[in-house]
């Protein structure tokens with residue numbers, strides 16, 4: 418039985434902050450898990466160091482399900498992003514250990530490959546429609562089968578999801594949150610034009626996606642979905658804040674544009690009604706923020722019963738450890754839909770050497786035992802933590818608005 422002898426939290430900032438948990442066993446094998454919660458990183462580091470790690474020492478590292486239940490039920494205070502990210506980090510690290518001890522990549526332990534690779538989508542961002550389409554062309558030329566389109570909105574100084582950087586978009590910055598300004602009417606006028614021009618320029622062989630970032634009411638989202646129907650989107654993401662799961666009924670009544678939601682969900686309970694009533698088509702919960710591989714499999718199993726497919730969040734604030742876990746999960750799960758992929762910077766890739774790769778728009782986790790990702794601790798130590806926040810959003814009259 419491999420006993421857990423120690424566990425450590427490693428905080429590093431190779432261009433952005435990452436929190437990683439490393440669990441060591443008496444069999445000389447260790448595992449790592451991502452514990453990064455964008456803008457609230459140190460809360461998870463403390464939760465792990467002060468409350469979780471003391472409970473892990475001496476436990477059998479093979480008992481992944483039991484340790485998951487012990488941390489979830491044992492906390493008394495269930496769910497929430499901090500708790501579930503901490504549990505996810507432990508869970509990932511334990512799957513990594515189990516894979517290494519078995520001499521198998523984690524996807525083999527999850528039932529083996531259900532496909533040759535995981536289809537991913539890249540991010541095409543531009544300050545205007547022409548620039549967005551130009552970036553989308555670059556992805557298509559690289560073999561991507563799916564691209565997310567976001568463009569600056571005329572009349573708004575800045576639009577979330579759009580950056581000057583070509584490939585390495587990083588939304589968290591500044592020692593205090595940046596304040597941005599939002600106008601729903603300007604946005605709703607602009608987006609159909611973006612997709613109209615994109616279809617003209619890119620044709621119909623590439624999947625197109627769009628992220629609303631939770632900024633519409635359900636009826637506004639219904640209208641946008643309807644306006645976008647002629648352009649056959651792969652999905653419309655985070656159309657409305659999802660605390661009110663029943664709100665998606667209203668969107669569904671008005672549009673057949675497929676809906677995706679879930680990047681800020683942290684448990685199956687956040688998505689239960691959405692899935693059971695078939696109010697969404699893709700569930701975007703992730704390994705790192707929704708309790709690890711163990712819990713994400715449970716969410717995917719419920720989703721599978723209702724023809725809902727996976728579409729895991731994969732922005733740059735999810736570390737390469739998360740990406741490796743997502744790809745092992747995605748390769749094996751029967752109802753895989755798509756995986757988001759934003760490239761990490763070369764500095765981040767150097768800190769987290771990994772076996773996953775991309776070819777022809779499909780990603781594969783590689784065949785190294787475990788998750789297939791490591792952390793270079795000496796290099797990680799060179800990048801000191803820097804407090805950084807996601808922006809906040811106000812209406813033009815100054816009213817605090819949805820993120």
Ligand SMILES: O=C(O)C(=O)C[C@H](O)[C@H](O)CO
Pocket residue numbers: 455588628630680730731732733734757807
């Ligand atoms: O990748 C996406 O779909 C996002 O919406 C990115 C998020 O804003 C980002 O990961 C927040 O931390």
Ligand SMILES: [Mg+2]
Pocket residue numbers: 628630654655680
């Ligand atoms: Mg999103």
